[in-house]
Amino acid sequence: MLKHRTTYEIMNPEDVGWEGTKLVLGKHSGRAGFRNALNDLGLKVPDDALDGVYQRFLELADRKKNVTGADITALVSDQLTVGSSTLNLVRWNANLGSGGAATASVVIERDGEEFAGDARGNGPVNAMFQAIDSVVKVENELTYYHVEAVSPGEDAQGQVHVRIKVNGAMYAGHGLATDIVEASARAYLSALSQYAEQRPDTVLMGSSTSRWS
Structure with missing residues (x-):
């Protein structure tokens, strides 16, 4: 499925003048699509934190039709902080x-x-x-x-x-x-x-x- 980039991109960025990749994910993107998005965004998530981050992504995808790169970046930062919280x-x-x-x-x-x-x-x-x-x-x-x-x-x-x-x-x-x-x-x-x-x-x-x- 992920061999075709159109399964997780809303459009070809070059068509509207964007440089690089602008990912938009949904709840059907799957774990592999989510991992690819993390790589494209340059986000490093420790293996022991990945499940928690991915679960937060699924919860967000249930609430939002399209999850953007900005959403994922903020989510990763927040989840890594929450993972070490006392409360x-x-x-x-x-x-x-x-x-x-x-x-x-x-x-x-x-x-x-x-x-x-x-x-x-x-x-x-x-x-x-x-x-x-x-x-x-x-x-x-x-x-x-x-x-x-x-x-x-x-x-x-x-x-x-x-x-x-x-x-x-x-x-x-x-x-x-x-x-x-x-x-x-x-x-x-x-x-x-x-x-x-x-x-x-x-x-x-x-x-x-x-x-x-």
């Missing part, structure tokens, strides 16, 4: 009712154990941050929050960058997802993980009883 997002949910406060629920993994929490907030992102705070007991101040699109289109991935202040020290995090609430949750947890890696004994966790079971 990991397992499941989440957020709702915004008509005329009411937003609610969010979250399950976070730390050292193989899952912890659950929920909260209300002023909007779904704020509710998600409050839910995370109900699980990860670290007093902090959110000093920076920025959202940007990785690629064009209504189904583009959103990349969120945050900075938090804990006891006068700054910790940065970033998250990636097609849903801004999820990307925000990943970014916030990434920043909290930076702190947890340096001060693990000071990070208290909330309820370990999952409300999703």
Whole structure:
């Protein structure tokens, strides 16, 4: 299948004046097509991380019709960071009712154990941050929050960058997802993980009883 480049390219780049290769993948590209895309983009992924990266690609391809080179580059960077995180997002949910406060629920993994929490907030992102705070007991101040699109289109991935202040020290995090609430949750947890890696004994966790079971 991959002998024919048209199976994973939307068009011939030279036809529209592009130099080099502009890959656009979909969920039917397969593992071999994904590996070829990584090579064409110059991305080096360790063998022990490839399965996780490929799984993230499949999840993204289910949400996006076309996955671009920019999407893959951002995904690889995010997954390699997540793979070394102390705190990991397992499941989440957020709702915004008509005329009411937003609610969010979250399950976070730390050292193989899952912890659950929920909260209300002023909007779904704020509710998600409050839910995370109900699980990860670290007093902090959110000093920076920025959202940007990785690629064009209504189904583009959103990349969120945050900075938090804990006891006068700054910790940065970033998250990636097609849903801004999820990307925000990943970014916030990434920043909290930076702190947890340096001060693990000071990070208290909330309820370990999952409300999703």
